[in-house]
């Protein structure tokens with residue numbers, strides 16, 4: 039590319055100089071030929087006379103020939119061509135009636151040749167030939183070519199240097215990213231790459247840092263989960279140990295013994311429920327493509343009510359239901375069942391005796407909205423943002439008494455999210471809690 043540029047520039051410069059030389063030499067040749075106007079024929083005398091009138095033309099050589107190409111005048115005194123045939127290509131071409139110019143540059147000299155016919159009544163009667171060897175212009179061309187070469191070499195060296203620096207910088211950046219990746223692979227999740235800039239490497243480092251942030255957060259969440267889970271499991275296990283110790287150490291009547299054993303059974307039930315919920319939480323996060331089916335939520339609500347009516351009846355809580363027709367959602371039936379079951383069970387558990395639970399199912403434009411409303415204790419405003427966290431309970435004692443584990447709502451939250459829904463919690467006018475879950479409506483006619 040650089041060689042091409044170099045040659046191209048040198049060529050253009052040479053052409054420009056040739057063109058100026060051509061104009062100057064042809065002008066001089068024209069001047070001589072026009073000096074012969076009015077002359078009938080050319081001979082030694084009149085050619086010498088014309089040349090003497092013209093004075094110094096400032097060229098290397100001037101030759102004037104007759105129509106045959108025999109020299110009548112030659113400005114060279116040594117090796118003069120006068121009387122001899124001049125066999126230059128320029129002369130024979132000029133004899134055909136046209137002006138001729140040739141030029142070339144060689145070892146510091148610009149050599150130019152011009153010839154023009156001397157015409158009488160439309161036919162050439164002789165020819166003017168001029169040659170000029172110009173050392174000054176030759177030197178200019180030489181200097182120009184040298185400068186262009188120097189600039190090209192300088193540019194080439196600059197580009198090589200720039201490429202080298204660029205390669206060193208990028209490979210250093212790449213090495214830093216690789217080292218950081220190795221550190222994170224070894225478990226150092228808090229490691230960050232300090233790399234600024236908006237180039238690809240800067241962006242890669244930014245993405246890498248975001249990834250390690252997420253890894254760190256997820257590792258922290260996992261640790262927190264294990265510690266919370268073991269803490270939760272410890273409590274019923276400690277109760278069981280306490281109860282068995284009492285049975286072993288104390289003499290007790292059959293009635294008290296039965297009470298103690300029943301308590302042990304209750305704690306075991308609590309452990310089972312907790313284990314089931316923990317399993318539900320750790321279930322595969324993503325749902326396989328094609329595993330979803332069209333589920334009519336009103337049917338699921340019916341099944342949940344059937345199972346929870348005995349629990350509601352124990353405390354004389356009324357279960358009420360208002361449902362729009364055609365509330366289909368593309369989902370997993372099991373997920374919907376768990377969501378509705380947990381919400382309605384909570385609405386019963388945290389309700390007052392003789393209270394009410396109202397489940398509403400509505401179609402709103404492109405959504406299906408499920409509202410579970412109760413007349414219970416409600417959820418304080420500052421607790422609402424934590425309500426979906428694992429093991430979070432507003433009132434620990436109440437939750438334990440109701441057989442809760444603090445996992446139900448976090449399971450609900452995960453299931454709602456993986457079914458492209460949204461869940462919100464609020465307060466009911468007149469006391470109690472309201473949970474609103476929104477799912478995208480599945481329009482069978484459009485889909486078919």
Ligand code: ADP
Nearest residue numbers: 384388431432433437442443444445446447471
């Ligand atoms: P739990 O097994 O303790 O019920 P959840 O995750 O289902 O766990 O609920 C977390 C906490 O949110 C409960 O301990 C309770 O304090 C509160 N809560 C959930 N639902 C309701 C509700 N309908 N009314 C009042 N408080 C509720």
